[in-house]
Amino acid sequence: MTGNSVNRRGFLRKGAFVAAAAGLNLALPPWARGGLASSLEGMRPQLGNIFDLNVDQALCTIDGREGAGVLVNGQLPAPLLRWREGDTVTMRVTNNLASDTSIHWHGILLPFQMDGVPRVTFPGIKPGETFVYEFPLQQAGTYWYHSHSGLQEQRGHYGPLIIDPKGSDPDSVEREYVVLLSDWTFEDPHRVFAKLKKMSDNYNFQQRTVGEFYRDSRTRGLKNTFDERLMWGEMRMNAADIADVTGSTYTYLINGHGPQDNWTGLFSPGERVRLRFINASAMSIFNVRIPGLPLNVVQADGLPVNPVEVDEFQIGIAETFDVVVEPKNQAYTLMAESNDRYGYARGTLSPQEGLSADIPQLRPRPTLTMKDMAMDHGEMNHVAMNHKPMGHGEMNHASMDHEQMDHGKTDAMEMDHSAMNHGGMDHAAMGHEPNNAGSTQEHKHAKGPGVVGLAMNPVNRLGERPLGLEDVAHRVLVYTDLQSREKNPDSRSPQRELELHLTSNMERYMWSFDGLKFSEVDEPITLYKDERVRLTMVNDTMMPHPIHLHGMFFDVVTNDGDFKPRKHTIVVKPGEKMSVDITADAVGDWAFHCHLLYHMHAGMMRVVSVVDRPKLA
Incomplete structure (x- = not known):
């Protein structure tokens, strides 16, 4: 980060300074050692219990081009804070901007008044004011922090955060690096949002082509290919709509460095290296x-998991993964490819400065499938997708109660489920049955202008590889590979179940839960202190959503055991129905939202209130 200081390339040319810094680097303990790029560009850890953080507008240089950012202490990313479990930390945050700001400590267990969400947990930090955050540290692991005000996060207001365990670290290695991934645009973020509202695929220049049509016709047959294209067109959906904001405006960064900068982490042959991956992007998976x-994955979202060796993993926005590698005496390319294959962040792991390895070519852009639409090819007849009234032979009679259904309104092409009498449907047959026989399920079917349709056949996809990685020959991490290294602290069965739909009108760029954006919701989602609740999420949209709960971890329901992976953020795939179990052990108001920044800005957010259970009269 240059800020008001010297350009990074000029910085690296200061030979005497580099030599001195390298000598100092060798004197550091193993966990604090870094290569030249990280040592000289603001990624040295700041240690202690009291920290002064100043939020300013400042210039930064990305791949040789200068742009304006909202930065903490003039750095991109913000300073690396290193805390210790059991300590109490104090952060004095001063706002030097002309508008309000805030800092949310992502994934940290703390009093809700310290969580840093304006209009939910505190008023925000006014221009010229200093707000003091203070809280004890109840955990260890890899986390991060960022603004929760407006679109400041897109402009660089984010930084890494590590909490060392108060005892010995079972994942201790000879060297480690923070690898903070992010996306940067030289456009004003509000202009980006305005463009998306006018045309949701404004940044997508990877539309399907005539050449792809002929290629698919050869492999799938002309009629099937034509019918599939017709279906997408009639629903006004785009099978190539993978990411809202793409490499057409984004530069993808590692620790504030663009691909041309080639962030480099040095190691000595024979060392094990721990890479603490953090996805601090606004919109990029x-x-x-x-x-x-x-890659040996040892932690997920800051908590230890049984080590699992893979060759590739997907990291959603706001997730963290700790990975241990054992490099040989050669250079390696660290490749972080955007999930729409429009661009990449890259760095190098090397035994010495100046070496690099080949950069893999971007792989072909994937396309969405029937499964991403939550449709079952075996149950959906293409004729039923052709603006004709649905015939009885084209319906799944087993899944519907015909006595209560208004058949005059079942135009399949409109995909408007609000036209059906849902009260008369057999929800168990439609996949809406409670996941726990002893729980009480609460849910509402979403409808309104913010909902183009509900998933017809949502399924659990936790064990599926992400889009575009289904057929790669190497090992790919899936959520069902993750198993907590420690027994879940609460093994009770859920006492009740809540169902929440992830909803959208993508054409109008409307994003919501249960069809209502944040400003339209009058009541929070209420949980009672210490109750065990199963939250089932159904993704009715065509996009993956990284869903984040503040203040508490949740147990991902991958099995019936006591070692479920515990996370604070999870990517819900298109057309997916999945569940997490929550122990409501933190009284207060907590934000719950999609971590795609522009989706949250558009309204995909709720408040979860944990309150004491009312006493019986």
Whole structure:
């Protein structure tokens, strides 16, 4: 980060300074050692219990081009804070902007008044004011922090955060690096949002082509290919709509460095290296691999998991994964490819400065499938998608109660489920049955202008590889590979179940939960202190959504055991129905939202209130 200081390339040319810094680097303990790029560009950890953080407008240089950012202490990313479990930390945050700001400590367990969400947990930090955050540290692991005000996060207001365990670290290695991934645009973020509202695929220049049509016709047959294209067109959906904001405006960064900068982490032959991956992007999901080097995943969202060796993993926005690698005496390319294959962030792991490895070519752009539409090819007849009234032979009679259904309104092409009498449907047959026989399920079917349709056949996809990685020959991490290294702290069965729909009108760029944007919701989602609740999420949209709950971890329901992976953020795939179990052990108001920044800005957010259970009279 240059800020008001010297350009990074000029910085690296200061030979004497580099030599001195390298000598100092060798004197650091293993966990604090870094290569030249990270050591000289603001990624040295700041240690202690009291920190002064100043939020300013400042210039930064990305791949040789200068732009304006909202930065903490003049750095991109913000300073790396290193805390210790059991300590109490104090952060004095001063706002030097002309508008309000805030800092949310992502994934940190703390009093809700310290969570840093304006209009939910505190008023925000006014221009010229200093707000003091203070809280004890109840956990260890890899986390991060960022603004929760407006679109400041897109402009660089984010930074890494590590909490060392108060005892020995079972994942201790000879060297480690923070690898903070992010996306940067030289456009004003509000202009980006305005463009999306006018045309949701404004940044997508990877539309399907005539050449693809002929290619698919050869492999799938002309009629099937034509029918499939017709179906997408009639629903006004785009099978190539993978990401809202793409490499047409984004530069993808590692620790504030663009691909041309080539962030480099040095190691000595024979060392084990721990890479703490953090996805601090506004809108970008990355597929991460280091060709020729197996990745041993040891932590997810800051919490230890049983080690699992893979060759590639997808990291959703706001997720963190700790990976241990054992590089040989050669250079490796660290490749973080955007999930729409429009661009990449890249760096190098190397035994010495100046070396690099081949950069893999971007792989072909994937396309969405019937499964991403939550449709079952075996049950959906293409004729039923052709603006004709649905015939009885084209309906799944087993899944519907015909006595209560208004058949005059079942125009399949409109995909408007609000036209059906849902009260008369057999929800168990439609996949809406409670996941726990002893729980009480609460849910509402979404409808309104913010909902173009509901998933007809949502399924659990936790064990599926992400889009575009289904057929790669190497090992790919899926959520069902993750198993908590420690027994879940609460093994009770859920006492009740809530169902929440992830909804959208993509054409109008409307994003919501249960068809209502944040400003339209009068009541929070209420949980009672210490109750065990199963939250089932149904993604009725065509996009993956990284869903984040503040203040609490949740257990991802991958099995019936006591070692479910515990996370604070999870990517819900298109057409997916999945569940997490929550122990409501943190009284207060907590934000719950999609971590795609422009989706949250558009309204895909709620408040979860944990309150004491009312006493019986």
